[in-house]
Amino acid sequence: MSKSPHSTVGSSLPHESAHLHVTGTAPYTDDIPEQRNTLHAAFGLSERAHARIAALDLSAVRTAPGVMAVATLDDVPGEKYLGPFLHDEPIFADGVTQYLGQPLFAVAAHTHDQARYAARLAKVIYEDLEPILDVTQGAAQQAYVLPPVRMSRGDLPAALLSAPLRHQGEFFCGGQEQFYLEGQVAYAIPGENQEMQVFCSTQHPSEMQAMVSHMLALPATCVRVQCRRMGGGFGGKESQSWPFATAAALLASMTGQAVKMRADRDDDFMITGKRHDxxxxxxxxxxxxxxxxxxxxxxxxxxxxxxxxxxxxxxxxxxxxxxxxxxxxxxxxxxxxxxxxxxxxxxxxxxxxxxxxxxxxxxxxxxxxxxxxxxxxxxxxxxxxxxxxxxxxxxxxxxxxxxxxxxxxxxxxxxxxxxxxxxxxxxxxxxxxxxxxxxxxxxxxxxTATHLNQAGALVHVYTDGSVLVNHGGTEMGQGLNTKVAQVVAEEFGLPLASIRVSATDTAKVANTSATAASTGTDLNGKAAQDAARKVKQALIAYASDHYGCDAQEISFHDGQVCLGTLAPMSFVDFVRQAYMARIPLWSSGFYRTPKIHYDMAxxxxxxxxxxxxxxxxxxxxxxxxxxxxxxxxxxxxxxxxxxxxxxxxxxxxxxxxxxxxxxxxxxxxxxxxxxxxxxxxxxxxxxxxxxxxxxxxxxxxxxxxxxxxxxxxxxxxxxxxxxxxxxxxxxxxxxxxxxxxxxxxxxxxxxxxxxxxxxxxxxxxxxxxxxxxxxxxxxxxxxxxxxx
Known part of the structure; x- marks a missing residue:
């Protein structure tokens, strides 16, 4: 491989959280210090794949030790059906169970064990319906969640008839569980004026923000979602973090207390979807x-x-x-x-x-x-x-x-x-x-959904020469924050130690896309580069005017700012001087992927x-x-x-x-x-x-x-x-x-x-x-x- 011409980009530098991972000090959502009187939540799950719910008796759940609230579909103040593409998923089963393991209700109690115990006390009477359990059965009944799609090119019938050799075959491929090391977890904290902050292990904070705001019938400005890191995601936390985020937020809204929902591994398996078989x-x-x-x-x-x-x-x-x-x-x-x-x-x-x-x-x-x-x-x-x-x-x-x-x-x-x-x-x-x-x-x-190919970022340069970056991507161990930090370090000619990437936060960068489709570095790296270059251009314009240098002769590398024929100045001294001259030391950045277009029809x-x-x-x-x-x-x-x-x-x-x-x-x-x-x-x-x-x-x-x-x-x-x-x-x-x-x-x-x-x-x-x-x-x- 060709040697990189850059000082930071192209180098095998340590993952920005590696030392925290190996010492066990990297905080995940479940490690966030809990507020006093935090409640813990659990789902009550369906025991039938497809059935009418003839009766749902939650009296024993409500009176179980430690229980503070029980939420059903009737308690949802806003939209009762959600989903990343179609709003076709009830927050809790709506009269009919659609799979074995579907949430029927959620309970909040003083402890995690109390919530799990109470959730199992529900008395449910089912009237069984015939379930569809595999694709062969579903195809025979023409049961589709979305219309069939067909793509073709050329004269296939002629090719099949005229070629000298031809055969048919069939093949089955099973699905796959994401099996992230950190399970699904959300921690919702109510605030003033109906505000709700949700710490969530999710690849898509903006979507979680939208789901919670729709469910609570609140504007997006009232809901803030934050994710510092995940212990793996693999796609399983792109859309399906929402049942946990919304349940925690709903119970927090009902009780006025912070609520954490941490899924047991078995429940996580039973509730969430997998790779498509x-x-x-x-x-x-x-x-x-x-x-x-x-x-x-x-x-x-x-x-x-x-x-x-x-x-x-x-x-x-x-x-x-x-x-x-x-x-x-x-x-x-x-x-x-x-x-x-x-x-x-x-x-x-x-x-x-x-x-x-x-x-x-x-x-x-x-x-x-x-x-x-x-x-x-x-x-x-x-x-x-x-x-x-x-x-x-x-x-x-x-x-x-x-x-x-x-x-x-x-x-x-x-x-x-x-x-x-x-x-x-x-x-x-x-x-x-x-x-x-x-x-x-x-x-x-x-x-493939063209509108998702966009990203935003914020870059702040402080007067001590350190740089804070915030972008819309999420870190799930894949090194996204490390690469974005390298990009910004390269732009300013600084060592990686001078750059810090903060938690993904919907209150900082809005309307973000999921960290998915292998685009995390492509999109967020470009957005952070755009923000860094805007700050840098403001600094270059200041230096050119103040020192009379040609802008082309001003460069940033090795922690210094080179000013043409003048002696180099340290980056720290230079930004302090720029601050005193009232030069903006922060900027937003944006990127949209060029050239792409796609007709879904x-x-x-x-x-x-x-x-x-x-x-x-x-x-x-x-x-x-x-x-x-x-x-x-x-x-x-x-x-x-x-x-x-x-x-x-x-x-x-x-x-x-x-x-x-x-x-x-x-x-x-x-x-x-x-x-x-x-x-x-x-x-x-x-x-x-x-x-x-x-x-x-x-x-x-x-x-x-x-x-x-x-x-x-x-x-x-x-x-x-x-x-x-x-x-x-x-x-x-x-x-x-x-x-x-x-x-x-x-x-x-x-x-x-x-x-x-x-x-x-x-x-x-x-x-x-x-x-x-x-x-x-x-x-x-x-x-x-x-x-x-």
Whole structure:
């Protein structure tokens, strides 16, 4: 990677809160000192997925020890239905339960345990209704939370009929729980003149402000929402912080006392939505060399009981169903299906990983049927540079580097050599089988809702030379505040220690967008840079006038201000002098992403400012007796443009990749036939641990500046690393194929748990038996083999 020409930007500086994290002194929402007489809140939850509430007796709840207030839908003074897109979600169930775990009421008591105990004393009489619990059932009943969407290009029927080869298939991919380390929490404090301050663990303070103000029938000026940091968000705190924020604020309004609502982990699982699971059917036509002539996708997306963000998530799945490949004839039908389960929501990637997985599964199928290396089939279908470079939604690729990036990773990972070595290994090992896959990613960066691509910031320079920054983004551990501080430090030529970023606060920067869509640094970094440059220009104008210097000769670096031929002056002395001359030392900044536009009716336009390109090569081994598997090695090459902080970015790539591995291999959500989520705690839901990380993990940056005028030519970091884990899923499929007859398709759904791998082996492997080993031996050689 090229050396950064900047003094602060481009340097691997420590995360601004790292020392607080490792010493346990970083305050989160639940750590805020509580006011005297603070009450604690809990929800009473539905025990039915779909039922009429014939009677709700809360008398035992109201008289339980410590209880000060009980809130139901009738107690809401303002809007009783809320939602980030459609206001289709009742604050509490409105006569009918829509999922098992839906809040029916909220209770405030003197202690957290008293509130939880009281909430369980409600007596509810239900009249059961028939629930819809999966997408197949919902599709059959045409139950949708939003109308179906279709995007097409070219003459697909002709392509399907005229191509020499064609086949159909189907695939299911499960959802994923965000599993942030810090659960949902809000702390509401009533103030004078109906004011309400809410400290909330949320990725979207402005939306929480709007939800609380709508619910209390107050203007936004009466509601202030603040978030210093989150212990993870991953999309789960973009929209679905609102039930906790509004319940705390409602109870605080009713009692006149501060109220904290901190969700128990089980309740958090039961109440909140996950990554959208989906079922996909496809019909693909292609040439003998693997070139795709046409493909049709049916994508059935489980949305849950309400719209939430499902429309935008499903749209992004559609947009990313091409990944890095030119599809000359394509038809994608997206069904946004209603089920009586938690309302699914944003999760890192926001539908993009699901779309990429669709086309990668199809390409892998084509390669298996043709007996070709999947990487060669991928290459044949890549977008071109000058032609074959327009997406199905009519956006032209102007920054395509997938050819060069994949070529570099193929060489650095020794893909061809390892492919031969794995074949040799599989030939002599009847039980353990290895697999290898190299998968590219093209990920669009911007909110597809164009109006959200804006940000504001405030920069204050104090007379001691220190600088305070406030912006509309939220810090959830991803290093946003660190990068924004680096940008401001670079503008003023100051060390990072001179810059402090304060808590995100709706009273400081208003009308902000969520910290999502991988745009946090892009938007807020540019807004902070704009504010810093306004202050700097005022200082330059003052210096030019006061000292008679040419403005072009005035510069800021190394804590000094250079004034042409005059002796440099320290930044501190200079700003003190400017203050005495009544020069403004603060300013607001604003940024709106240029070039983007998108027609939601036709699904065409330029929804993305630029693309991030990346690729991963994964090697796995499976035990064909048990389905147990290991990720042995992963090589990742990532196009980060010119990284603002390579160390922070490296952590994001590694973390996002492993989180994606969890989604596709171990994290299985399961509802029983009553609609109860059975995987609702760490004891029943398996996220990746340190032992799931490969012993050999190699991450490198692709040397490629962002061709768009993004902040210091950097590229986004949050979401694109996650779909790189598709390489692990397809490597597992490759390992299973080692025991299947040649050219046979390996039907593997996700997540590829040990059970699913074993079931697939049962389907494809019996024809290869009789090699002198027991298919159901009680002894697994994988652990011992891996330790040697």
């Amino acid at each position: 989906f079922f996909m059917r496809y019909d693909v036509a292609y040439e003998p060399d693997g070139l795709i002539r046409g493909v049709a996708f049916d994508q059935w997306v489980r949305c849950g009981y309400s719209a939430d963000l499902s429309g935008a998530v499903a749209d992004r799945q559609v947009f990313h169903s091409d990944n890095a490949y030119y599809l000359e004839a394509v038809d994608i039908r997206s069904l946004r299906i209603k089920t009586h389960t938690q309302s699914n929501t944003a999760f890192r990637g926001f539908g993009g990983p699901q779309g990429i997985l669709c086309i990668e599964y199809v390409i892998d199928d084509i390669a298996r049927r043709l007996g070709l290396d999947p990487l060669d089939v991928r290459r044949r279908n890549f977008y071109g540079k000058e032609e074959r470079n327009v997406t199905p939604y009519q956006m032209r690729l102007e920054d395509n580097v997938v050819h060069e990036l994949v070529e570099q990773l193929e060489a650095s990972s020794q893909y061809r050599q390892r492919r031969r070595e794995i074949q040799a290994f599989n030939d002599v090992n009847p039980v353990l089988k290895k697999g290898l896959a190299l998968v590219p990613v093209k990920f669009g960066i911007s909110f 036709t699904l065409t336009g330029r929804p993305f400012y630029y693309f991030v390109y990346a690729a991963a090569c994964a090697e796995v081994v499976i035990d064909t007796l048990t389905g147990e598997n290991r990720l042995l090695r992963a090589d990742i090459l990532y196009d980060a443009g010119r990284p603002i902080n390579p160390a922070v970015d490296l952590g994001q790539i590694e973390g996002g990749f492993i989180q994606g591995v969890g989604w596709l291999t171990t994290e299985e959500l399961w509802w029983n036939d009553q609609g109860r989520l059975m995987t609702h705690a760490p004891s029943t839901y398996k996220i990746p641990s340190v032992s799931d990380c490969p012993a050999d993990l190699r991450v490198a940056f692709f040397d490629n500046g962002n061709r768009e005028n993004n902040i210091y030519q950097s590229k986004a970091m949050g979401e694109p690393p996650l779909p790189l884990a598709i390489s692990v899923f397809l490597a597992l499929r490759d390992a299973i194929a080692a025991v299947a007859p040649e050219h046979e398709v390996v039907p593997l759904d996700a997540p590829a748990t040990a059970e699913r791998i074993l079931n697939t082996l049962d389907m494809v492997a019996p024809r290869r038996l009789g090699q002198g080993w027991s298919w159901r031996s009680s002894t697994s050689p994988l652990s011992s083999a891996m330790s040697e």
